[in-house]
Amino acid sequence: MNKTFDTPAALTPAGSSRRRFLQRAAVTSGAFTLGFNIPASDAAADPAGGTATEVNAWVVVHADDRVMIRIARAEMGQGTLTGLAQLVAEELECDWARVGFELVKPGVNRSRNRIWRDMGTGGSRGIRGSHDYVRQAGAAARSMLVQAAAARWGARAAACTVERGVITHVPSGRTLRYGQVASAANKLPVPADLALKNPKDWKIAGTSVKRIDTADKLDGSLVYGMDFRLPGMLVALPKACPVHGGKLVSFDAKAVATLPGVRQVLRVDDETVAVVADTLWRAKKALDALPVVWDEGPSARVSSASIAAQFRGGLTGDTPFVGNRAGDARAVLSKARRVIEADYGTPFQNHAPMEPLAATVRWTRERCDVWAPTQVAEQALDTVASAAGLPATACEVHPMRIGGSFGRRLATDYLAMAVRIARQVPDTPIKMMWTREEDMAQGRFHPVTQCRLRASLDGAGQLEALHMRISGQSITAYVRPAAMTANGDPFIFQGLIPDSAEGHFAYAVPNLLIDHAMHNPHIRPGYWRGVNTNQNAIYSECFMDEVAHAAGQDPYEFRRRHMAASPKHLAVLDAVAKRAGWGTPAAPGVFRGIAQFMGFGSYTAAVAEVSVVDGQLRVLRIVAATDPGHVVNPQQVEAQVAGSFAYGLSAALFGECTVKDGRIEQKNFDTYNVVRLRDMPKVEVIVMPSGGFWGGVGEPTIAVAAPAVLNAVFAATGKRVRNLPLKNTDLAKA
Amino acid sequence: MAQLNINSRVANTDAEADTPLLWVLRDHLGLTGTKYGCGVAQCGACTVHVDGAALRSCVVPVSAIPATAKVVTIEGLGDTRLKVVQQAWAELDVSQCGYCQPGMIMAAAALLAQNSKPSEDEIRDGITNICRCGTYPRVLAAVQLAARRLADRSAA
Numbered sequence: 001m002n003k004t005f006d007t008p009a010a011l012t013p014a015g016s017s018r019r020r021f022l023q024r025a026a027v028t029s030g031a032f033t034l035g036f037n038i039p040a041s042d043a044a045a046d047p048a049g050g051t052a053t054e055v056n057a058w059v060v061v062h063a064d065d066r067v068m069i070r071i072a073r074a075e076m077g078q079g080t081l082t083g084l085a086q087l088v089a090e091e092l093e094c095d096w097a098r099v100g101f102e103l104v105k106p107g108v109n110r111s112r113n114r115i116w117r118d119m120g121t122g123g124s125r126g127i128r129g130s131h132d133y134v135r136q137a138g139a140a141a142r143s144m145l146v147q148a149a150a151a152r153w154g155a156r157a158a159a160c161t162v163e164r165g166v167i168t169h170v171p172s173g174r175t176l177r178y179g180q181v182a183s184a185a186n187k188l189p190v191p192a193d194l195a196l197k198n199p200k201d202w203k204i205a206g207t208s209v210k211r212i213d214t215a216d217k218l219d220g221s222l223v224y225g226m227d228f229r230l231p232g233m234l235v236a237l238p239k240a241c242p243v244h245g246g247k248l249v250s251f252d253a254k255a256v257a258t259l260p261g262v263r264q265v266l267r268v269d270d271e272t273v274a275v276v277a278d279t280l281w282r283a284k285k286a287l288d289a290l291p292v293v294w295d296e297g298p299s300a301r302v303s304s305a306s307i308a309a310q311f312r313g314g315l316t317g318d319t320p321f322v323g324n325r326a327g328d329a330r331a332v333l334s335k336a337r338r339v340i341e342a343d344y345g346t347p348f349q350n351h352a353p354m355e356p357l358a359a360t361v362r363w364t365r366e367r368c369d370v371w372a373p374t375q376v377a378e379q380a381l382d383t384v385a386s387a388a389g390l391p392a393t394a395c396e397v398h399p400m401r402i403g404g405s406f407g408r409r410l411a412t413d414y415l416a417m418a419v420r421i422a423r424q425v426p427d428t429p430i431k432m433m434w435t436r437e438e439d440m441a442q443g444r445f446h447p448v449t450q451c452r453l454r455a456s457l458d459g460a461g462q463l464e465a466l467h468m469r470i471s472g473q474s475i476t477a478y479v480r481p482a483a484m485t486a487n488g489d490p491f492i493f494q495g496l497i498p499d500s501a502e503g504h505f506a507y508a509v510p511n512l513l514i515d516h517a518m519h520n521p522h523i524r525p526g527y528w529r530g531v532n533t534n535q536n537a538i539y540s541e542c543f544m545d546e547v548a549h550a551a552g553q554d555p556y557e558f559r560r561r562h563m564a565a566s567p568k569h570l571a572v573l574d575a576v577a578k579r580a581g582w583g584t585p586a587a588p589g590v591f592r593g594i595a596q597f598m599g600f601g602s603y604t605a606a607v608a609e610v611s612v613v614d615g616q617l618r619v620l621r622i623v624a625a626t627d628p629g630h631v632v633n634p635q636q637v638e639a640q641v642a643g644s645f646a647y648g649l650s651a652a653l654f655g656e657c658t659v660k661d662g663r664i665e666q667k668n669f670d671t672y673n674v675v676r677l678r679d680m681p682k683v684e685v686i687v688m689p690s691g692g693f694w695g696g697v698g699e700p701t702i703a704v705a706a707p708a709v710l711n712a713v714f715a716a717t718g719k720r721v722r723n724l725p726l727k728n729t730d731l732a733k734a
Numbered sequence: 735m736a737q738l739n740i741n742s743r744v745a746n747t748d749a750e751a752d753t754p755l756l757w758v759l760r761d762h763l764g765l766t767g768t769k770y771g772c773g774v775a776q777c778g779a780c781t782v783h784v785d786g787a788a789l790r791s792c793v794v795p796v797s798a799i800p801a802t803a804k805v806v807t808i809e810g811l812g813d814t815r816l817k818v819v820q821q822a823w824a825e826l827d828v829s830q831c832g833y834c835q836p837g838m839i840m841a842a843a844a845l846l847a848q849n850s851k852p853s854e855d856e857i858r859d860g861i862t863n864i865c866r867c868g869t870y871p872r873v874l875a876a877v878q879l880a881a882r883r884l885a886d887r888s889a890a
Contacts, residue, residue, distance in 0.1 A: 077831025077867045210827045217832025218820045220767015220808035224833060227766035235761070260750060279761040280770075281753045354771050354779060354833040354866050403769075403833030404866045436772045635827065639872070643830060646868025669776035669864060678858045680870035 053182035055144055056190050057115040058088055058137035060102065061182035065165050067094045072104040072116035073126040074375045075213060076353075076402035076409075077643075078698040079636040080126030082211045084134050086632055087127070090205040091138030091196060094178060095164040099212060106377035107396040119377040119399075122410045122527060124600035124696020127632055131694055132196075139194040141185070148184035149176040199630055199691070208635035213401065224403045225358040225373045230429035233360065234263055236421045237283040237433060238274040239292070242441050243662035244522050246296040247271055256286040265290065266424050274421050280433060299522040300662035307448060307521045307659060308345065314471030314517030315343065315452040321518070323493030327511035332465035336456035340550045342543055344453070344722045346535040347656035348664070349446035349528055350439070350672060355403025357414040357434040361422035363388055368395045368419060373402035375409040383412035387419035406647065407527035411444045411479070437667050444526025445657055445664075447473035451539040453546075461551040463562060465511035468496070468539060474518050475525045475532070492516050494532040495599045495703065496540065501693065503533065503598040506569035507544070507562040523659060529647050530702035533599035538724070541595040541707035546720065555711065556582050556594050568690065569596055572605040572625040575686050580607035580623040589613065590620060593711025597703040602628040602695030606645075608681075608708035612716040615732025619649060619679070619709055625686035628695035634687050641701045642683040648705025649681075650674040653726050673727075737801040740765070741810035751797035755789075756780045758796045759807060767808035767836050771864065778863030781837040781844075782807050788844035808836035815884060816843045822880040830867035838863045842877045850888075851881060 051063040060068040069088045075081035081101060089099050104116045117133060142162060149167040150157040153174060161168050165178040199206060216222035241248060251273045253265035261282030268274050273292055277283035333339055359372035361384075368388035374380040377399050385392040402409060418432035434442070449472030458464040474489035483491070495503040496514050505514070528534070548558035556577050563570045573596045577583070586592055589611045596605035609621040624641050631637055654673040658665045666672040706724065713731065714720055721729045738745045740763065747762045754773075759765045759782070768791060771779030775790040782791045783806040784799065799805065806813060819842050829835045838861065845852060845860040852860060857877050865873070 077829075079830070210824075211829070214824060214827065214829050214832070217829040217835050218823050218839065220765075220836045222832060223766065224769075226770060227760075229764070229766075279749075279753075279757060281749070281757040281761065352866060354769070354777065354831065354864065356770070402831060404831040406866070436774075639827070639830065639869070642871050643868030646870060647866065650866075668774050669772050670774060674864055674866065675868070675870075676864060677861050677870045677873060680858075680868070680874075683871055 053186050055141040055182055055185045056137060057112065058134060059092060059141035061145070061178050063179045065095065065177050065179040066098045066100060067092065067165070067178065068100045068102050070104050070116065071101050072109065072119045073130065074119070074121035074373070074377070074399065074402060074405070076121070076373070076375065076405040078126065078640060079211060079633065080121065081213050082209070082636065083127045083632040084130065085212055086205045086209065087131055087134050088138035090202055091135045092142045093162045093164070096204050096209060098165070101212060103399050105396055105398055106381040107392070109378065110381070110392065120379070121375045122407060124699040126698070128601060128694035128696055135196050136192070136194060139196060140190050140192070143191050143194060144185040144188045145178050145181055147188055148181040152176065152181065152184065205632050208633060211636065222401065224355050225360070225371065225400050226355055226403065226433060228360045228371045228400070228431060230360060230362065233429040233431055234276050234278055234425065235280050235283050235433060236274045236276045236418070236430050237280065237287050237435065238268055238272050238417055238421070239287055239438060240272040240442050241294045241296065243294070243296040243300050244524050245299050246294050246662070248273055249293040249295050251293070252291040256290050259286045259289065262286045264425060266421065268417055268420050272417060274432070276421065276425055276430065284435065296662060302522060302662045303660050304658045308450070310519050311448070311450045311471045314519055315450060315469055317517070319469070319515050319517040321488030322513065322515045323490070323497050324505055324512055324514040326509065327465070329465040329467045329511040329513035332511040333454050333456055333467055336465065339454050339456055340547050341452070341454045342546055342720070342722060343450065344539050344542065345450040346448065346538060346724050347658065348448050348523060349651050349655050350443040350657050350666070351406045351408035351526070351528055352439070352669070352672060352674065353404030353406055353408055356436055356439045357408070358432060359415055359418035360429060360431040361418045362429045363419065363422040364427050366394060369398065370396070370415060370419065371398045371400060372415060372418070373400045373405070373409055374412065374415065375402070375405055375407070376412065380412050380415050383415050384419050387416040388423060406529040407531070408444060410527050436669070440667055440672060441664055443657070443664070445523050446528035446534065447475055447525040448521070449473060449535050451535070453539060453543040455543070455547050457547070457551050461553060463507065463509045463547065466509045466513070468514045469517065470515070470539070471517045471519060473520050473525055475527060477518065477520055478525050479527070488516055488518055492532055493536070495536050495597055502601055506566040506596060506598065507559070508565050509562065522662070523664070529644070530599065530699045533597060533699070533703035534648070534651070534706070537595065537597040537703035538706050538710065541597060541704070542710050542720070542722070545593070545711045545714065554583070559594070559596065568603045568627055569598060571690070572596060572603045572627050572688065575625040575688060576605045576607045576623045579684065579686060580609070582607060591712050591716035593708045593713070593715055595704040595707035595711060598700070599703050600696030600700045601693065602626055602697070602700035604701045604704050606701070606704040606708040608712040610709060610712040610716055612713065612731050615730060617653070617713060617726060617731055619681040622681050622683045622705075622708070623686070624683060624701055624704065625688055626697070626701050627688050627690050628697055628700070629689055629691060629693035631687055631689045637687050637697050638685040640697050641685045644699065644702040645683050645705045646675045646680060648702040649679070649709065652706035652709055652724055653679065656725050736796050738796070738799060738805060739801065739803065740805045741807060742804070742812070747796065749796055752795045755782070755791040755794045755796050755799055755805070759791065765807050765809055769833055769837060771834065776864065777834065777837070778841055779834050779837040781840040781863065783840060783844055786844070786847055788841050808840060813843070815846055818883050818887070819843045819846065819876070819880045822876040822883065826872050826876045826879065828869050828872040828876050830869055834863060834865045838865065838873060842873070842880065845877065846881055846884060850884060852877070
């Protein structure tokens with residue numbers, strides 16, 4: 001496939017003319033694009049286009065027995081692509097070594113009556129939201145292939161067995177391969193409601209097979225959105241008003257018009273200007289030199305301090321919005337002889353995926369095609385159609401594998417922007433790219449919140465009352481206002497509500513009040529890996545530690561005494577305590593912290609081991625456990641859990657986006673530092689699926705990263721760090 | 735017009751002298767395996783080898799690369815060390831989203847060229863590339879595996 005790079009035709013042979021070089025480069029990039037990058041679901045759906053046959057919507061079988069499994073959910077590193085293929089292949093009984101994949105396009109999904117169902121990939125739903133129907137699809141395809149073989153033999157399907165893509169007629173011993181009967185199978189009706197295997201009988205699913213999307217990531221041949229090319233393509237670099245909600249007043253295009261490569265300077269929308277040029281670097285130089293006048297608006301006066309002051313007002317007083325209530329916490333606390341109280345706060349975070357935002361658009365009067373990564377392909381199609389001024393049937397989004405996303409591409413702002421640019425350069429493919437600096441300024445930020453926690457203990461040292469008042473920003477209010485209730489944003493209480501399969505509060509407290517006062521600053525929020533479980537776990541799990549300490553009890557044992565009604569939460573907590581040797585002495589200078597939380601349908605817990613020497617914190621070891629109900633690929637779950645700690649610890653140790661003069665101050669990784677290999681602890685993962693439910697994997701464990709470490713920091717230093725990130729606290733000071 | 739030696743081939747480019755090597759590779763020569771991640775030499779996604787040493791190509795102007803310097807990108811298959819590192823990466827299923835991995839692999843190969851038996855600390859200090867997916871534990875294990883493989887080869 002990757003012939004371009006084996007014989008790098010894009011490089012000029014010594015002595016050849018520049019003209020010839022350009023011709024070769026254009027030919028190469030065209031061939032590259034057509035031969036390699038455009039997902040083949042259309043072509044493969046057309047048997048005339050080759051030797052591949054669609055058995056049903058999910059399964060394409062080639063004459064040489066290769067099986068292409070269609071993937072409708074987005075792959076951004078989380079491994080869903082491989083997991084879904086495993087589930088289909090398990091029921092299909094094909095040869096796993098010959099499984100490949102194709103990415104479904106939303107326009108095709110829609111034209112086929114949404115046969116691939118939901119393409120949205122967020123909330124750790126990729127597997128748990130589609131395991132049943134993808135397994136059905138695999139089972140249906142198997143049934144059709146077996147029926148086709150049986151028909152050829154004039155035998156009963158019940159007399160046939162199938163193993164690794166080979167169908168055997170048991171009485172006669174005759175065999176046929178999937179590739180030999182695929183086109184006959186294609187003509188049969190698709191059966192529904194077939195019996196699925198019991199997960200305990202799985203041979204492909206449930207095992208640690210390797211990912212099927214790795215090879216082209218190792219030699220540079222995978223074409224990400226940033227890398228995509230079309231013949232004659234130009235590059236567009238946008239810049240939006242750095243104060244969210246501010247306006248673009250004017251720009252002086254003439255000042256940069258004669259710079260090399262510059263083709264056009266244009267107004268994208270009310271708040272964005274873009275330079276179109278022939279290469280990224282030429283576009284960037286022109287954009288940097290472009291005089292722009294902004295109307296920054298009233299938000300230009302906002303700072304992190306002014307936001308914090310506003311939120312502090314929400315820590316007291318009444319609010320109508322309650323997430324969890326038992327007894328009368330306020331009354332009990334008002335009479336308590338001793339109230340344990342603490343205020344916590346967490347800052348804005350940027351997703352900062354390694355691949356900055358990019359999208360390639362070809363707009364004509366009749367049609368608009370977009371090649372771009374997205375987590376929400378179907379909404380992306382609507383966004384594109386709307387921005388293109390065309391019916392959705394005249395548009396298509398060609399999804400691509402994503403260079404990290406973590407929630408950023410649940411928003412479609414960048415796609416609308418790319419189309420608005422391309423519409424002003426008709427018939428010319430335009431690749432819009434964001435610089436890292438633009439990505440830092442125009443993120444969809446993990447929201448900023450504060451929390452005041454107040455608790456009292458009864459005579460036996462049990463929690464008698466707990467009031468947890470969250471004050472701060474709602475993602476839902478900005479992203480999905482239709483999902484707001486009359487009183488507020490129910491999603492704000494992730495993991496803190498009673499009796500929820502998605503994530504419920506583990507602790508029995510006779511007088512409990514968890515409520516929210518909403519304040520929404522102008523910084524645009526978005527869903528960031530783990531979403532509200534991040535701060536909710538920090539608040540509740542660090543405070544449980546504080547209360548345990550106040551009660552003179554071990555923080556693990558104190559938690560256990562409140563978890564009798566939460567056996568699955570307790571099981572993961574016990575698992576990490578046991579593995580980490582909780583209750584036994586750690587190595588000299590090593591201190592432990594513990595936390596548990598439930599989110600995205602899975603139970604999680606962690607023990608962190610840290611050292612603090614001369615104020616220098618080192619996170620040495622994490623023992624993490626997760627119970628996601630069922631596990632499709634244990635080694636990929638392990639990879640996701642370890643990765644969630646890298647992401648969660650990046651925020652806990654270093655990450656904060658601060659606001660000054662209405663704009664985000666951090667511009668790049670030099671000021672928005674993240675965990676690197678030097679900082680990464682050893683992560684031991686206990687994967688303990690208990691069956692009976694399907695929980696998520698990509699996000700749940702991030703919630704316990706920060707609180708386990710913060711509690712360990714207290715154990716090491718006696719210091720409660722209540723405002724993140726940790727870098728802002730001098731741990732050397734007593 | 736600058737002349738470069740890339741993956742053992744001569745390449746001519748009309749890029750302005752201040753164009754970073756990264757963008758010459760990507761936009762002028764079509765070698766997109768070398769990634770843009772930050773543009774300020776922080777993340778290492780743009781790592782290439784120049785005369786065997788790792789270089790963050792996003793901050794080095796093409797004019798600073800002599801025509802005689804041997805530039806190797808992730809597409810420069812043929813380097814045994816690079817292949818062994820890629821093989822170790824495949825065996826341990828290191829990649830998640832994969833975007834940082836070409837740079838990570840180039841950094842690892844350069845480290846092993848310099849230090850064939852790096853300690854864990856030397857690997858942690860020597861590879862400072864950013865991976866937001868958090869593949870670090872497997873990166874560490876893959877570098878150690880590649881080091882063992884290369885040692886076996888040279889012993890054989």
